[in-house]
Amino acid sequence: MTQYSMIIDLQKCVGCGACALACKAENNTELRNNGQTHNWADFVHITTGTFPNTKYQTLPVLCNHCSDPACAKNCPTEPKAIFKTADGITMVNNERCVGCRSCQDDCPYSMEEVLKDGAYGEYSVISYNSDNIPVHGFYRDGKELIPGCTSSGIDTARVLRATPPHRTKYDHPDYEDVREESVVEKCTFCDHRLKNGELPACVEACPSGARVFGDIDHKNSEVSKLLEKHKSFVLMPEKGTKPNVFYVRDYSVTA
């Protein structure tokens, strides 16, 4: 068996945001709208204590690719639109998804509507490309700031022949490089990259080397070794979903 998983070394992580931005570039995710963040990788920030004994930590978050994924439980299609792949990835099939959002409802790491952000602990690993709101509206807007002199969103997309203009193109059996409206979307561990022999975009982009990816069912993998070496934790273990994203060490040495 294969169970892909990710370890995030919080001592190495500096909370810089490169992973989440690289994810947006790789996966062409939409800008936040309508209560949906479309951030497959995001961050939660935790401040504790009082001045001058203040502690601050950043926790990178993403889909936990749980072994017992709550999101898939009530997926109403047959076969399910959300399912576990042979590699242990929790996958959304764009074709089968009917946009009912029961996954978003059931996933302990998701919210139907995100009004704030990681500064207040809010995030959602599953986002929904809303009905009747064309994706990447930023590049569909025809307004010119200075008529005749500056460009517009739609002009830029038209000239570059892509929406968004920096669209990274790829094919995958289960998902599109840009998801259409009325489907849910989330981290795929960049399966299109894995199948091409590359690491997930966030792992490759992390400048601190905090993200380690591999098969946790394989004893000699780097992830297995790291889990053996360090104490680890997962988010909301009490929900019983058996997450496959693990955190090791502390963000702050004085924590």
Added chain:
Amino acid sequence: MKVRRRDFFKVTFAAGAAAAINGTSMNALAAGTPITKKSRAFGGEWMASTCQGCTTWCPVEIFVQDGRAVKVRGNPYSKQNDGKVCPRAHMALQQVYDPDRLKVPMKRTNPLKGRGVDPKFIPISWDEALNTIADEMMALRDSGEPEKLALLRGRYSYMRDVIYDVLPKVFGSPNNISHSSMCAEAEKFGVFYTEGKWEYRDYDLDNTKYLLVWGCDPVSSNRMVPATIQRLGDVLDKATVAVVDPKLNNTAAKGHEWLPVLPGTDGALALGVAHVLLTEGLWYKGFVGDFKDGKNRFVSGVKVDESLFDEKESYGLVKWWNLAVKDMPAGKAAELSGVPAEQIERVARGLGKAAPNVCVWMGPGCSMHPRGAYSSMAVHALAGLTGGVDNVGGSLQSSSIPVNKLDKKLMKTFQDEVALKHTKFKKIDQRGYLNLPAISKGKSGGGVSTNNVANGLLNKDPYEIKMIIGYMNNPVFANNGTERWEKALSAVPFTVHLSTHASEFSQFADIVLPCTTSMFEKLGYTKTKANRYATCTLLQPVVEPYWDVIDDETEFPFLISEKLKDRGFSNLYNALTTMYKDPESGRKAKNSKEFTEYALKYYTAPLWDGKKDVGGDKINGWQDMLKRGMWNSDPYQYKKQWGGKFKTVSHKFEFYSKTLKKALEGHAEKHHVDVDRVMEESNYTVRGEMAFVPHFEPPLRSGDMKEFPYMFIDYKSRLNREGRSQNSPWYYEFKHVDPGDVGWHDALKINPADGKTLGIDDGDPIRVSSIGGSVECTARLWEGIRPGTVAKSFGQGHWAYGKTASIDYNKAQARGGNNNTLIPWELERLSGSNARNGGHALVKIEKI
């Protein structure tokens, strides 16, 4: 469960209601959608360039698909970033594909200028734009006043020589004014007047045992961001990390010690640390030397006989002790700086124990304020006391990058009599005036004073400026005291702005020329250093520009030189085509694109032409250089300056600065006054010998503390691509990666205790005011900020620039507030720097 009508059948089928619907289509669905698509990566190519999002100037590669830039990584050849970049490089995708980019030249049709006055821009052809500019330039030549043209430089590549040196100098103007003193010249001041280098330092993180970060957050900004991000996790295991900053920054949050200094009192804190190091005998004797008999005589408050001490690599330790250090015990330093005495002692002892592998990482926070020059010296003096200067695990200088230099001798042959005479006129920034020594590199008026250009313009002193050409800059937004700049620029008769966006500065321009973005479309090169390697890295047009844009630094001078030639002034054209011939073929450029390529080849040739072994990477010819995009030097060798090779007057590391004494006396002599008078004119309080040693100056606070009771701290967001990322939605989406910040808000961090006093809750809209101006933003109550101080990152508050950056461009309505409106106009006069730090801006906060 919410289900779209058209998908209803999929779900009802799954729920077992199949029978009601046509069986054949059912069965097809039952098997799921047939999978025909395979996982496939589309073609593309990684192409080399340079990120100019901050001054790290990272070598990068950009993945290009169908002629579009789609993703970014570090250049794998780089020995500084090892193929990894910080968030800025990724964000740049939204900069090159910004919907609000200028696509054609434009001119203003409303002669009235001012903030909020619609310039009524209309599109014009390149020909009309260049003809108009050339006519204005010729008018200045014809009336014998070429000095009245000012060239204002912003961010640059090293192709700057062409637009910044050759253009104005051959034309006849002394007014090529850089942006340098906005950044951190006061920081360089402290290093020059101790160590003898007017430079930023490199830092040897791999070997450090104590990392003392002072007034910056090196994993977020400063000059080696990815290299530091890569190493901090390991440094935390191997060394102690202590951070001096009034707010809890990222490095402080991760580190062992946070010293939340009272803004502007860094000099006292540094002297307090020095006092502990000396009284407890913890200084590094291998660098500083020792008492001849080995007996420590540094006792608090007691003068020491200089003759008893034998110095090694340093000069003037005992003089410094007698003048300044002896009177700053930890207790007094604590009182002045707000950092507890126990912490000062603990940090000092840690430094002493780790010496000489001590890395004192100084940033602009402790130096860029009205009295910051001496804080900067005091902080850098700690690098001397601990022996970390130019040493393993310490702060380093850099290997050289053997590119060709501007051929000044050849350039001179194209300067006519008018040009030779008028380029010697005084400059519009008034550098070198009695009250503005700007003693960069020891010379009165040797450095720039960018923010004082506003005064020069307003007061027509030394004379009127009739025409400005500015590029990759936005001085009216980026300098503290924005109101002064708005007034000054409104009165300039003719302004040209070369830019990617219609920024605030463009609103005062008569002609705006659309330019390439530096990372994706421009051809040029930069020089940078980190992690012991110096690097030359190319900016390359990895994608074809999709609008009608030019390279600012090379194509503009070339194109304008053609127009000037048409009008009878051919010197500039002749200079450019002769100075920058193709080094391989010897051909002269026939157009602006060819010219740009030849100029780049001219500068970088020693790295790839194989004529001489210059060390570092071996590059086989021009095509190889373009493909790799960069050159790494050999690693910097430690202790290059030890053994009496420091470039100071004494050739030693100076605790008593003979170098500064010479510079100040030189400036005083020029104005027929004494050094005390220079100190007085430059906002400093000390008189006599104290002017030559690192010492504590009571911070200058602008405003009455009764009316404006909070000290304001400005800092740089890790998402700031300098001032150029604020029209990118990703900037706002992830703004919360700056500690204490909130996405989509411009958050002023206020300690909850202060919030309570003010009756302000978290998330409240607030107005923040100083004697300089007033802005609106959001209150964020956060324990990571020192009570009595408030902090907000620079960047937001654009009233122009784009639809995302401002709430309403047409109404000049800003999103958030510009820190530079809040921070009153002021300078650090000894270096000419902008004074934006140290809490010199006092503010009041009101709930809206």
